[in-house]
Amino acid sequence: ITVDAFKYGKIPHCTAYFLSHFHSDHYNGLTSKWSNGLIYCSTVTGNLVIQKLKVARNFVRKLPMNDEVSIDSNNDITVTLIDANHCPGSALFLFKLKDKSGRIKRYLHTGDFRACPRQVLHSAIVQPQNPAIDILYLDTTYLNPQYCFPAQEQVVNAVIKLIRKAINRGELIPMKRSSGYNGQWRNKQPRLDKSQLALDKCKILIVIGTYLIGKEKVFFGIAKAFRSRIYVTDEKRKMLMCQEIPGIESLLTNDPHQASVHVVSLMSIKSSSLFAYLESLKPTFKYVMAFRPTGWAYKGQKFSSSSTTEEILNTSTPFTIDSITPTFSTSICQIFGVPYSEHSSFRELAAFVLSLNIRKIIPTVNIGSEKSRENMNYWLDNWQKEKDKNKNIKVVPYNTVDHW
DNA sequence: GCGATCAGAT
DNA sequence: CACATCTGATCGC
Numbered sequence: 285i286t287v288d289a290f291k292y293g294k295i296p297h298c299t300a301y302f303l304s305h306f307h308s309d310h311y312n313g314l315t316s317k318w319s320n321g322l323i324y325c326s327t328v329t330g331n332l333v334i335q336k337l338k339v340a341r342n343f344v345r346k347l348p349m350n351d352e353v354s355i356d357s358n359n360d361i362t363v364t365l366i367d368a369n370h371c372p373g374s375a376l377f378l379f380k381l382k383d384k385s386g387r388i389k390r391y392l393h394t395g396d397f398r399a400c401p402r403q404v405l406h407s408a409i410v411q412p413q414n415p416a417i418d419i420l421y422l423d424t425t426y427l428n429p430q431y432c433f434p435a436q437e438q439v440v441n442a443v444i445k446l447i448r449k450a451i452n453r454g455e456l457i458p459m460k461r462s463s464g465y466n467g468q469w470r471n472k473q474p475r476l477d478k479s480q481l482a483l484d485k486c487k488i489l490i491v492i493g494t495y496l497i498g499k500e501k502v503f504f505g506i507a508k509a510f511r512s513r514i515y516v517t518d519e520k521r522k523m524l525m526c527q528e529i530p531g532i533e534s535l536l537t538n539d540p541h542q543a544s545v546h547v548v549s550l551m552s553i554k555s556s557s558l559f560a561y562l563e564s565l566k567p568t569f570k571y572v573m574a575f576r577p578t579g580w581a582y583k584g585q586k587f588s589s590s591s592t593t594e595e596i597l598n599t600s601t602p603f604t605i606d607s608i609t610p611t612f613s614t615s616i617c618q619i620f621g622v623p624y625s626e627h628s629s630f631r632e633l634a635a636f637v638l639s640l641n642i643r644k645i646i647p648t649v650n651i652g653s654e655k656s657r658e659n660m661n662y663w664l665d666n667w668q669k670e671k672d673k674n675k676n677i678k679v680v681p682y683n684t685v686d687h688w
Numbered sequence: 689g690c691g692a693t694c695a696g697a698t
Numbered sequence: 699c700a701c702a703t704c705t706g707a708t709c710g711c
Contacts, residue, residue: 309702396701425700493698495702551698551704576698580700627701650700693709698702 285361287377287393287421294320300355302363304395305374306332306497318343324355326365328373331526332497349375352408364408368397370626371498372527378408378417392640393421394648398436399628399636401682409640411677416641424647425627426579427660429587429596432630433579433623434603435687440505443575443622445605447483447490447506454486456571459613483510483544487570491558492577493550497523498626499577507535507545515543541568550576553619555612562616572617579625587630589662593670596634597680597688635680635688637667 286295287302291313295301303311303325314323316338323333323344330346333339347353352364360382368374379391392409404410409417433439450457483490490512492503507514514536516524521536537543552561553574562572582603587596603623612619628636637645645664650656671677682688 307702428700431700498702549704550702554698578701625701690711691709692711693707695705695707697705 285379285381288395290314290318300324300361302377302393303329303333304377304393305329305368305371306336307371307396307495310395311337314339316340324363326373326375328527329375331528332373332523335522335526350406352380364406366403366406366408368395369400369403370396370398372500373497376403388415389418390415391419391421392417392642394423396423396425396627398626399632400685400687401635401639401679402685404636404639404679405685411639411641411679414641416643418643420637420640420642420645421648422633422637422645422664423627423649424633424651424660425649426625426630427633427647427650427663429589429591429630429663431579431582432586432599432601433582433625434601436501436624437686438603439577439622439624440502442603442605442608443502443620444506444509446608446620447488447510447573449605450488450571450573451483451486451510456488456573456613456615456618458615459610459618461610461613483512484568487568488544489562489565489569489572490545491553491561491572491574492545492547493553493575494520494547494577495550499624500524500527502575502577502622502624503545503547504535507543510544512544513537513542515540515546517547520547540565544569550578555614555617555619558617558619570616574617574619576619576621577624578621579623579627579629581621582623593634593638593667596631597638599631601629601631632688634663634667635682637664638670639677639679641671641677642668 285300286298288304288310290311299321301321301323303323306329314337318339324347327346330344333344334341347365349365349367352362354362362380364378365375368376374395376397377393381389383389490506503514516536518538524532553576558572558574562569608620610618610620647660
C-alpha cells in the first residue's frame with residue numbers, strides 16, 4: 285500500500301495506490317497513461333481523477349466515506365475513509381492490516397487535513413472504545429507554535445461583516461495597509477437609500493482567490509450572505525460539478541456581469557491584474573475587494589517552547605472585522621489576506637494528537653531539515669508523554685464538532 | 689520542437 | 699517563510 289506516491293511510477297510490491305485528495309503535489313505523476321495499479325480514493329477525488337486527469341476508469345476505485353471496506357480477497361486489509369476537512373473529497377485513511385499471526389495493525393494516514401473533533405469522534409477511532417493506532421502519519425504543515433489561526437467559520441463571518449460595512453457606506457472603507465504606501469483616496473461621500481444596499485447596486489465586486497479545489501466555504505458563504513450568484517470559469521465549474529453539491533448549478537454563472545462574487549486563481553489577486561479586471565468589467569463594477577485565503581495571514585499571539593499543553597489548548601484566537609487589514613488599498617481596489625486555512629493550526633494538532641491513543645507518530649511535512657524535525661518531535665513527544673501521565677485517553681473538550 | 693525539470697513569483 | 703500552484707527559462711533528446 286502507498287499513499288500519494290504517484291511520482292515514482294510503478295512501485296515494487298505495491299498493489300494499492302491511495303490518493304488522499306486532489307491537489308497536484310499529492311497526485312503528481314498521475315496521468316492519463318497510468319497503468320501501474322489500482323487507485324483508491326473517495327468518490328469526489330475519483331470523479332476529479334477521471335474528469336481532469338483522464339485516468340482510465342478501470343484503474344480508479346471510488347470508496348465510500350465512513351464504511352470499513354476490504355481491499356483484498358483474504359480480508360486481511362481494510363480501509364475506512366474519514367472526512368479530512370481539507371478540500372472537497374479529502375480523506376483520512378484508517379488502514380487495518382492483519383499480519384501472519386492474525387494480529388491487526390492500525391495505521392492512520394491523515395493526508396492533508398484540518399483536525400476537528402468530528403474526526404476523533406468517528407466510531408472507528410474514538411477513544412477509549414478503540415485499540416491504539418500503531419502508526420499515525422501526520423500532516424505537520426503548521427506544527428510550529430507560531431501558527432495559531434482562528435476557526436474557518438470566524439474568518440468567513442468577519443469577511444462578511446467587512447463587506448457589509450462597505451455596502452452600507454456605498455464605497456470601499458479607507459484602511460491603513462499593514463505597511464508601506466497607499467494610493468490616493470477620493471473625498472466624495474456617496475449617499476445611499478435602503479434600496480441600494482446590495483453589492484450590485486453599489487458596484488462592489490468581491491473576488492476570491494483559490495487553487496483548483498478548496499476554499500469553497502469562503503465564496504459560498506459570501507454569495508449566500510449577499511444573495512449573489514458566483515462567477516466561475518468553465519474549468520472551475522467542471523471541478524465544482526465533480527463535488528456533487530445539490531443545487532449548485534443555479535448558483536454559478538459564466539457571465540462575469542451576472543455575479544458580484546468572482547472566483548479566480550490566487551495568482552491573479554495582485555493590484556495590476558485587479559485594476560485591469562475592474563476596467564474590463566466597466567460599468568458593472570466600480571470597486572473591487574479581493575481576498576486571499578491562506579494559513580499564514582494571521583498575526584496574533586504566539587505560543588513559545590515554554591507554553592504548557594493546557595495553555596495551548598485553552599488559548600483562543602480572536603478574529604473579528606478589525607483583524608482584517610489590507611495588503612493593498614486604494615479608493616477602488618483593496619486586497620486582503622485572510623487566515624482561512626485548510627491545514628490544522630498548531631492548537632488543533634495538539635488537540636488531535638491528545639485525543640487519540642497512538643504508539644508512534646511519523647510527520648509527513650517539513651521533514652526536510654534536521655532542525656525542523658527536532659522541533660516537531662519536541663512537541664509530539666510532549667503530547668505523547670502527557671497522555672502517559674493521565675493513562676485514560678479521551679477526546680479533548682470542544683464546543684462544536686466542527687472545530688476545537 | 690517537445691517534454692521534463694527547475695527557479696521564481698504569488 | 700509556510701500553501702499549491704503557475705509561468706517562464708533551461709536542459710536533454
